[in-house]
Amino acid sequence: xxxxxxxxxxxxxxxxxxxxxxxxxxxxxxxxxxxxxxxxxxxxxxxxxxxxxxxxxxxxxxxxxxxxxxxxxxxxxxxxxxxxxxxxxxxxxxxxxxxxxxxxxxxxxxxxxxxxxxxxxxxxxxxxxxxxxxxxxxxxxxxxxxxxxxxxxxxxxxxxxxxxxxxxxxxxxxxxxxxxxxxxxxxxxxxxxxxxxxxxxxxxxxxxxxxxxxxxxxxxxxxxxxxxxxxxxxxxxxxxxxxxxxxxxxxxxxxxxxxx
Amino acid sequence: xxxxxxxxxxxxxxxxxxxxxxxxxxxxxxxxxxxxxxxxxxxxxxxxxxxxxxxxxxxxxxxxxxxxxxxxxxxxxxxxxxxxxxxxxxxxxxxxxxxxxxxxxxxxxxxxxxxxxxxxxxxxxxxxxxxxxxxxxxxxxxxxxxxxxxxxxxxxxxxxxxxxxxxxxxxxxxxxxxxxxxxxxxxxxxxxxxxxxxxxxxxxxxxxxxxxxxxxxxxxxxxxxxxxxxxxxxxxxxxxxxxxxxxxxxxxxxxxxxxxxxxxxxxxxxxxxxxxxxxxxxxxxxxxxxxxxxxxxxxxxxxxxxxxxxxxxxxxxxxxxxxxxxx
Amino acid sequence: xxxxxxxxxxxxxxxxxxxxxxxxxxxxxxxxxxxxxxxxxxxxxxxxxxxxxxxxxxxxxxxxxxxxxxxxxxxxxxxxxxxxxxxxxxxxxxxxxxxxxxxxxxxxxxxxxxxxxxxxxxxxxxxxxxxxxxxxxxxxxxxxxxxxxxxxxxxxxxxxxxxxxxxxxxxxxxxxxxxxxxxxxxxxxxxxxxxxxxxxxxxxxxxxxxxxxxxxxxxxxxxxxxxxxxxxxxxxxxxxxxxxxxxxxxxxxxxxxxxxxxxxxxx
Numbered sequence: 001x002x003x004x005x006x007x008x009x010x011x012x013x014x015x016x017x018x019x020x021x022x023x024x025x026x027x028x029x030x031x032x033x034x035x036x037x038x039x040x041x042x043x044x045x046x047x048x049x050x051x052x053x054x055x056x057x058x059x060x061x062x063x064x065x066x067x068x069x070x071x072x073x074x075x076x077x078x079x080x081x082x083x084x085x086x087x088x089x090x091x092x093x094x095x096x097x098x099x100x101x102x103x104x105x106x107x108x109x110x111x112x113x114x115x116x117x118x119x120x121x122x123x124x125x126x127x128x129x130x131x132x133x134x135x136x137x138x139x140x141x142x143x144x145x146x147x148x149x150x151x152x153x154x155x156x157x158x159x160x161x162x163x164x165x166x167x168x169x170x171x172x173x174x175x176x177x178x179x180x181x182x183x184x185x186x187x188x189x190x191x192x193x194x195x196x197x198x199x200x201x202x203x204x205x206x207x208x209x210x211x212x213x214x215x216x217x218x219x220x221x222x223x224x225x226x227x228x229x230x231x232x233x234x235x236x237x238x239x240x241x242x243x244x245x246x247x248x249x250x251x252x253x254x255x256x257x258x259x260x
Numbered sequence: 261x262x263x264x265x266x267x268x269x270x271x272x273x274x275x276x277x278x279x280x281x282x283x284x285x286x287x288x289x290x291x292x293x294x295x296x297x298x299x300x301x302x303x304x305x306x307x308x309x310x311x312x313x314x315x316x317x318x319x320x321x322x323x324x325x326x327x328x329x330x331x332x333x334x335x336x337x338x339x340x341x342x343x344x345x346x347x348x349x350x351x352x353x354x355x356x357x358x359x360x361x362x363x364x365x366x367x368x369x370x371x372x373x374x375x376x377x378x379x380x381x382x383x384x385x386x387x388x389x390x391x392x393x394x395x396x397x398x399x400x401x402x403x404x405x406x407x408x409x410x411x412x413x414x415x416x417x418x419x420x421x422x423x424x425x426x427x428x429x430x431x432x433x434x435x436x437x438x439x440x441x442x443x444x445x446x447x448x449x450x451x452x453x454x455x456x457x458x459x460x461x462x463x464x465x466x467x468x469x470x471x472x473x474x475x476x477x478x479x480x481x482x483x484x485x486x487x488x489x490x491x492x493x494x495x496x497x498x499x500x501x502x503x504x505x506x507x508x509x510x511x512x513x514x515x516x517x518x519x520x521x522x523x524x525x526x527x528x529x530x531x532x533x534x535x536x537x538x539x540x541x542x543x544x545x546x547x548x549x550x551x552x553x554x555x556x557x558x559x560x561x562x563x564x565x566x567x568x569x570x571x572x573x574x575x576x577x578x579x580x581x582x583x584x585x586x587x
Numbered sequence: 588x589x590x591x592x593x594x595x596x597x598x599x600x601x602x603x604x605x606x607x608x609x610x611x612x613x614x615x616x617x618x619x620x621x622x623x624x625x626x627x628x629x630x631x632x633x634x635x636x637x638x639x640x641x642x643x644x645x646x647x648x649x650x651x652x653x654x655x656x657x658x659x660x661x662x663x664x665x666x667x668x669x670x671x672x673x674x675x676x677x678x679x680x681x682x683x684x685x686x687x688x689x690x691x692x693x694x695x696x697x698x699x700x701x702x703x704x705x706x707x708x709x710x711x712x713x714x715x716x717x718x719x720x721x722x723x724x725x726x727x728x729x730x731x732x733x734x735x736x737x738x739x740x741x742x743x744x745x746x747x748x749x750x751x752x753x754x755x756x757x758x759x760x761x762x763x764x765x766x767x768x769x770x771x772x773x774x775x776x777x778x779x780x781x782x783x784x785x786x787x788x789x790x791x792x793x794x795x796x797x798x799x800x801x802x803x804x805x806x807x808x809x810x811x812x813x814x815x816x817x818x819x820x821x822x823x824x825x826x827x828x829x830x831x832x833x834x835x836x837x838x839x840x841x842x843x844x845x846x847x848x849x850x851x852x853x854x
Contacts, residue, residue: 002384003384003385006380006381006384007381010370010373010377010378010381011370013372013373013377014370014371014372014373015372017372017373017413018372020765021764024764024765024768025764027768028764028768028772031768031772032772035772035775035776035781036781038776038781039776039781039782042782042786042787042788042791043630043782043786045788046638046786046787046788047630047631047633047634047638048633048634049633049634050629050630050633051629051632051633088366089366090366092328092333092363092366093363093366093368095331095332095333095352095356096331096332096333096356096359096361097356097385097386098353098354098356098357098385098386098387099353099385100353173611174611174612174614174615175611175614175615177611177615178611178614178615178618178619181615181619182615182618182619182622185619185622185623186622189626189629193625193626193629194622194625194629195625198622198625256333256334256335256349257334257335257337258273258274
């Protein structure tokens, strides 16, 4: 929506005012996950491989999830930083404006420094694609894009849930980190290396699996099921988003009846 | 025709108790205690179109809560409210388009960018047609003297400049009602006068209904034809300032400066507030004591250099009211 | 010297206030630990023979990292201190009747201890009773457990000294983020927080050995698992002390220079 881009540009202008700080944070956003990637590289070197996966295949998974995470962190930052908004009493400002709360919260904050992590993900994806010999078809490229978009949707959904939590208490918010940072750390390795219950939870409840596992197999040419199903799997993330938004509305209603 | 009608509005909050000390802190890890605070009880009043209403009361009396309910932010526990035919909290998005709100201590402008950028984004949020918006902006710029500061980032503005921009921002979309929550707090004298002047003008020329909460009684004197006073959650007074004055305001003060130091005069029915060499301050009831006679009596104590008679300050009146209602 | 103690107590009380945050933090540590172990299990399943560290030892390493996270992590932001350095209020601090380095050092220690004490015990309670292969192994020997506590605490003192250097560097960079960033990323990697030092390539291990970071994390943890024997542990404590003295001295000297600069420039 046009309004969303207007919000984005005003906040971009804001952040550009602090150039050095911005660049430093960007750099940080590059090196921190890159250190983790380096860790992955050294572990692969030490162990020679992972059950059924080569380094470059894992790197592809890593890159996709990191890219999705950084995009979500940048564009859904409004929900991630919502505790700030509520504590400062600024949510009332939003309620006094003739727009829905979701679009306004989304527009309330962007974190452009996440560009550093996006860059890192691009580098990782580059390394991965370079090291793999995949016959890239338009279908596979679309699948890759859908994986990333699906990941963004899942992470955003988690941010929305965490933000809704703020209506009741601003403490204990770290729990959300289990699913965002934790989810990222976990999903960046191929899902089948984990215990069954982890795989199941993160496929059916918080659908990282739908976003990263099956489509990944399809791209690598190792898929079991029908092609179209694997390609469209990331869209299952929307099934996750819908309840998150419903919970958000409940949260807003609660806020408006109990005050801040 | 009432623009705003509140009937029997009530609202309570649960507040967590927090105690000090080591043992309490550890106990609080496991159990949280709450108390129920009744912020508003049976609030009812009406406001006609074009009125300026001053909403006053001690801190914690329920002013902000009422404003939040009227602006659609908060849902009350009991009672009904009809503003311009809408129930604020039910028809929020539709209703809010026609009101402007200025929260005195919180800014609605984006901090690091020029004021004009914030205005443009607000225009998009409120979906104001461009021509109407620029016409409003021109008028507001002129009336509030914003021409020099429109291109300055908000963080570089002084409080007075920022408040003027805030008020302008809240009027860009031609609201019918303006809610001002402590708009002159912390402002220097010049800015206060500018803000008051502006509110008067906008009310007179555009017919904007203004609800104003404030602690500054000079604001009330300058603007509010009508006062609503709230204390401990209930409405204590609903009437005009002149009514208030006639009810409590017959007390006057008289300050006399003597040319030569004299001893204080005792006049029956007149209370001496202070005495220092050369100056005496008395307070008296102008209904019962004749001023001419009083001056005559006081001049018996020595040659008068200066006489000053003043009305009881509004602050005093209000404090009297608080005391009466024990808030 | 009562002032630092009262500061410590106040910080501690502040920390206790946030009970829900603490609970959430504990769950986070547990989750992260489990995920990491699952990853290692997968690696070891693939090729667990003849590795420099056994899976059991890696499991201990991971859980110790989670339990004592607040004590060892370099990413710490004391907003108050940063505000003092970048703003002008350092003048107030200079007016107080105590020397700045010990006070700030105490503050950092207290913050870490408060954070850690809330997290450590609950996490420990859980990880010792988890099913295999996630269960936390017991210390290699009574001597190992004693040495572990010693090396961990001296490691903490070392971390605080490194942290002080980060804060002091901000006097020059005027950017909290920049300073923390540069040292924290590299420091945590070479401390063994991303990958245990023995699992790194050999050339990297040599490099890590030259830096002080590994003495805060890698060293105490491997004392616990017995990977580092008693003799080596005792020698290691000596090296920790040397690093601590060097870094603390450097910190105090640099701080003196920085504060002089502040006074000269008018703050």
